[in-house]
Amino acid sequence: MPVVILILVAALSATTVLADNLYYRYPGEGGTVVIDDRLPPEAVPRGYDVIRKDGSVVKTVPPQLTDEQRRAWEQEQAITEARKAAAEKLRQWDESLLLRYSDVEDIDRAKERALNDIRVRISILKSNLTAIKQQVLKDQAEAAELERRGQEVPEALTENLSALRRELAATEVQIQSRIEELDTVADDYERDKERFSKLKARVEKRRQYSSQ
Structure with missing residues (x-):
């Protein structure tokens, strides 16, 4: 592979660059917020926003979850779905009772x-x-x-x-x-x-x- 191509690949893997007039906003070290036209690979897992100059958000990429966080999220989703199912079952029961009996x-x-x-x-x-x-x-x-x-x-x-x-x-x-x-x-x-x-x-x- 030519040396020029190797250099380009290395540069692209090191940072992600946006088009003009768009910026990255992501959590920096010590709780700071960084706004830049380049996104370092180490910042990706923490999540980031793509914003315009006026601060309006174009896209939001959420933080990557750890295995423990993902399991907790899946458990929370399962509980939410179970509650929805129980509420729907109760609604159907109520509707049936009111239709069948006076x-x-x-x-x-x-x-x-x-x-x-x-x-x-x-x-x-x-x-x-x-x-x-x-x-x-x-x-x-x-x-x-x-x-x-x-x-x-x-x-x-x-x-x-x-x-x-x-x-x-x-x-x-x-x-x-x-x-x-x-x-x-x-x-x-x-x-x-x-x-x-x-x-x-x-x-x-x-x-x-x-x-x-």
């Missing part, structure tokens, strides 16, 4: 309908459970009778018993899940009532304030 009694009626629906499903599952247990007992009795006679239990009967026992276990799990759902649904409706009451109180206060 008073607390509406919520009580909706709650009872939902709980009754779950109770009906539990009743159906329990009925199915009883039928499965009866079939298991019947097949077990048949298999025991065959063994008592010294006969081999058919593979189909053995497989049917295994399938019935799996269905029995699954149905018991569903029943328990529905029973737990009763409490969850009831709690959800109670929270709806509490929030709805607060919203209605706010609306009423605003109406009173407006009328005054």
